[in-house]
Amino acid sequence: MMEIESTPGRIMHHSLVPFVIILLALYPLHLFVSADGSGEGMTTREAGANYLDMEDVSSMFPSTVIRNGSYWDITATLTLSAAQPLYLGPGDVLRFSEGSYLNLSAPVLVNGTEGGYVELLPLVEGSFWGGLNLFESDPSSVSRISHLKVSGAVIGVSTSTSDISMDHSNITGCERSGIEIRGPLDEGTSVDITDTDISGCGYYGIHLQKVGSANVERTLISQCGTGMRGFASTIFIEGTSIRNSTSLGLSLVNSRATATDTELGPMTGALSIAQDQVLLVNSSLTLNSSHIRGGKVGISCMSGSFLNMDRSEITSAFTDLVQSSSSTIHASGMLLSGGGESAFHLVDSELHSSGSDLIGNGAGSGDVVFSSIYMESSRAFLEGGTVAGSGDAHFHLVDSRITISNATLGEQGNDALILDRGSAADYVNVETPSDVTFLDMISVVRHSITxxxxxxxxxxxxxxxxxxxxxxxxxxxxxxxxxxxxxxxxxxxxxxxxxxTSVMTMSxxxxxxxxxxxxxxxxxxxxxxxxxxxxxxxYPPNDPPELDLLLPVNGTEVSDHVSVQGYISDDLEVHKLRYRVDGGSYHMIDLEVVESNGFFAVDIPLGPLSRGEHSLWVHAFDGTHLSNPSMRTLVVSAPGLDDSDSDGIPDIIEDADMDGEVDANETDPNDPDTDDDGLLDGIEIDDTDGNVTDPLNEDTDGDFILDGIEDANKNGRRDGNETDPNLADTDGDGYSDLDDRYPLDPTRHADLEEGNSNALLVLLMVVVVGILIILLAYALYLRLGGGNGTSGGEEGHRERGRKAPEPRREGGTTIRTRRGEKAGGNEREGYERRRENRKGP
Missing domain, CATH: 2.60.40.1120 (Carboxypeptidase-like, regulatory domain)
Structure with a gap:
């Protein structure tokens, strides 16, 4: 140890000697652990009062620690015990032989300066020395490292159950990890890494295992295999950059992390070769005001992970910006842009997005394009924000449901929405797109308002x-x-x-x-x-209004509007009209000008009407009560609106090209029931009651029951006791209406308890007896020598194997097995076929 110098020429009273000895013994301990545990304020000489310096270590291990000019050469692994804390000061440079370690069981104090770093280097350039290992387990002490440079180690700085505080340091070119901290360390321990650069490490820049609380601030990690990995740890990251990782930027397994003002991605102008910039496995990450750029995938969430993103950006991933499997994502005020495939790719996951913008995603490569959000067996809620510039569709749903509220939907490459396998899209306060592709018969799009x-x-x-x-x-x-x-x-x-749905609109x-x-x-x-x-x-209690209708009179000729005049009276002077044409819906008009005697005059819009007679029903309405109805017969005689077959469709609409021929896509203007299904053509195309059938197909839903039989009262709507001509399985029990004894009851179809069991048993017996007869006849035939004993099974097998199976089809459309592809092809194959099945509101 360094000697404590005495003061020459001073005579000490003998009675004070014991007290002086005690003070001299306790004073170094005060320096070793200060009141706040920081050890701050020590000078080199003060530190030397309790720590070994390299001169002391060299004298203790002369064959291992050799002074070589301005260097200290370490020729073998150097291990110091818990009673031998080490101090390294400005300008100390230690060079280690290949494979040798510096193992410390007591806290280390590395006290370099900006002008005098402490350096730990390999003795032979190009070789790897072991690294600095800290093994102390005293929870009251902390190893403090400032202005340290480490290079060429297997692991630059490694701790085991040891607290550490590191700042203004530089760790480069390590074979495995720059910093590796192994616990268990509980939440009250101190692990702080600030203002440090770590680069060129083969496995990890920083590796944390079972660390209760670690702080990484203003640190640059670059060109490492994985920038930072946490296992069973809690990490707080702020103002940090993780650049040019070759495998993963940030990897969390069974861990929690919060990243603020943090960047992950390539250096400016460089290409990112990272597989994932962020990988979460059963972990949670909160991302605040951060930017993730590049990589094959921006963020990948797996196995029950939770991702919470706020006011951050994820851009320019080669495939998906965010992938999620069995995880939950919350995004607020985000920008997701430039994903080669999707902004969000969700499988068995849930997404909640508020005020986030998804711009320019899904461009893909070549002629293969993708959707901004692709979902399988997932649920998503989008509130506000913008989705625009999608390569294919904005949303592609497979066995999924999405709710889009108060959002802005811009241009997309092809479809606005693709649905498959019983998916549902709910548009709330958003204009429902017309270019929707249904890949099945049971997916739905709902339009709602608040x-x-x-x-x-x-x-x-x-x-x-x-x-x-x-x-x-x-x-x-x-x-x-x-x-x-x-x-x-x-x-x-x-x-x-x-x-x-794919076949109709229900209002x-x-x-x-x-x-x-x-x-x-x-x-x-x-x-x-x-x-x-x-x-x-x-209104307060009042009497119903009264209406005296003067105009129109019966037989009035009209076109698309009619003038209505009369007298209206109401004890509250509330003046409204409710009216309808024929059997249509009621409409309301406020009478803004009513004279003192109750006289009014107003034009009522009728819309396009076919030629012939129509009924106008008018009521006075006071907000509560309706007057008795007044009905007038109107006549439409405008040229071009003739309806020769009186099916409710003007001839000019039925024969749209006016060539006098019934083309493939036209109904017959001279036949009121073109497809002979028992329903008038006009009834079939009238969507007033929300049930449109095909006037050119006698069996719209393909259940082998004529539309006119399913719509028994021929009113163009599905009433309570009727099957749906647009659904082959009205009650959704898996049995078609034709085969279902109870087509309106999903709990019953062919009830074996109601007599069918006997019929099925008889049928089964007949089949069994028939098979036995055939087998007996064949055996007799062989016994009589009628056969040569050869089998065509092998030839049949070869015949069946010549042609590859066609892709599975449902509803006339190829079923895609994954976004971006169908069985045996890419995403855009079969696009024209899907457009034929497209159905808008």
Whole structure:
């Protein structure tokens, strides 16, 4: 040890000697562990009071530690015990022979400076020495390393159950890891790595195993196999860059990490060859204000991982920006751009995205393009944000469901939406795309709105609380029930407007709204289109209005509108008209100008009508009560609207090219039932009641039952006791309507308890007896020598093996087995066939 110098010429009183000896013994311990455990404030001389320096170590191990000019050459592994803490100061340079280690069982103090780094190097350039190993297990002490350079080690700095604080250091060219910290270290321990550069390490830049809490700040990790790996650890990363990793940027297994202001990807202008920039296996990662760029995959989540991303960017991955298998993802305010394949590729996963933009993804390579979001057996919720520039579709769903709310959907390469295997897409407050491809018969697209329903008093306009609001669809089924709050509003009410499938569009419009609160009258309203706010005015008890209709008169000739005049009276002076044409839906008109005597005049739009007679039904409406109806017969005689066969479709529509011939895609203007299925052509194409069938196909759903038999009352809608002419299996029990004894009851089909068991038993016996007879006859034939004993089985086998099996087809369309491909082909093969099956709202 370094000697403590005495002060010459001073005579010490003999009674003070014991106290001086005690103080001299305790003072080094004060330096070794300061009050805060930091050891800060030590000078080289102060540290030397308790630590061994290299002079001391050389004197203890003269054959192993040799002074060589300005270097200390270590010729074999050097091990210091727990009672031998080591101090390395500015300018200390240690060179180690190949395979030798510096093993320390006590805390080390490396106290280099910006102008005088401590350096640990291989003795022979190009060889690997072992590395610095810290084995101390005293939880009250911390190894402190500042301004250290390590190069050419197997593992630069390795700790085992040892706390460490490292700053302003540089570790390069290690065979395995730059820093490797092995626990278990509980959450109260100190592992801090700041302002450090780690580069060129074969396995890991930083490897953490069973570390309760590690902080990595303002550190650059570059050109390592995996930049940072955590196993069963908790890591806090801030202001750090992980660049040009050759395998993985950040790998977490059974770990938790938070990364803030962190970047992963290639150096500027360089190509990234990383497999994944981030890999999560049963781990969680929170990403704040960070940027992940490049790699084959941006982030890969596996085995129950959780990824939470906020105000970050993921860009320019070769395939997917985010891949997820059996994991959960939350994204807020994100930008995902430039994914060669998908922005999100989800399998058995769940995605929640808010205000995130998915721009320019799925360009692929060559003629193979991809969708921005691809999902298998997954669930996704997109709120706000933008999806644009998709190479193929915005969304491709396989056995999945997605809800898109208040988002902006831009241009895409081909389809806006692809659905397969019973998938569902819900568009809320978003225009439903028309270019939708259904790859099966059971997937659906639903369009909904959120509407705030408010209730106010008739006289004062005051918001009314505790008003019961009920919304019903066109079938009279309750779809929403809400109560107004203190502001007089219900808050957003989710209302489904219509549903698309591959074969039809089913509308819920118009929606009827009732508002009830004593002592007011019941108020009635209607939602006929996208509407974000509806105000219901509640009136005091009153009498129904009265209507005296002057015009039109019966037989009035009209085109697309009609002038309506008359007198209306109401004790509350609420003046509205409700009207409908023929059997269509009711529409509402507010009479803005009504004279003092109740006279009004208004034009009512009729829309395009076929030539002939039509009925106009008009009621006065005061918000609660309807007057008795007034009906007038109108006549359409405009040229070009003749309907020769009286099927409800003008001739000009049936014979669209006016060539007098019935072309392949036209109905016959002289035959009211072109396909002879028992339904008028006009009934089949009328979507007023939400059930459109094919006027050119007598069996639209292919269940071998004529459309006119399924729609028994021929009204163009499916009533409660009818099977659906658009669904081969109306009740969805797996049995077609033709084969189902109970086609409207999914719990029953061919009930064996109701007599079928005997029939099946008889049939089975007949089959068995027939087989036995055939076998006996064949055996007799062979015995009589009629056969030569040869078999055609081998030849038959060769015949069956000549042709490869065709791709499986469902609904007339090739089923894709994975996004971007079908069985035996790439994603865009069969695209024209899918476009033929495309069905929009």
């Amino acid at each position: 509407c705030e329903i408010r209730a106010v008093d008739y006289e004062t306009g005051t918001p009314l609380q505790n008003v019961q609001i009920e919304v019903r669809n066109r079938e009279g089924e309750t779809v929403a029930m809400k109560q107004t709050g203190s502001s007089g509003g219900t808050g957003p009410v989710l209302l489904e407007m219509y549903t698309n 819920n419009l118009p929606l009827s709204v009732t508002a009830v609160r004593d002592p007011y009258e019941v108020s009635v309203g209607t939602i006929e289109k996208d509407l974000r706010e509806l105000t219901m005015t509640l």
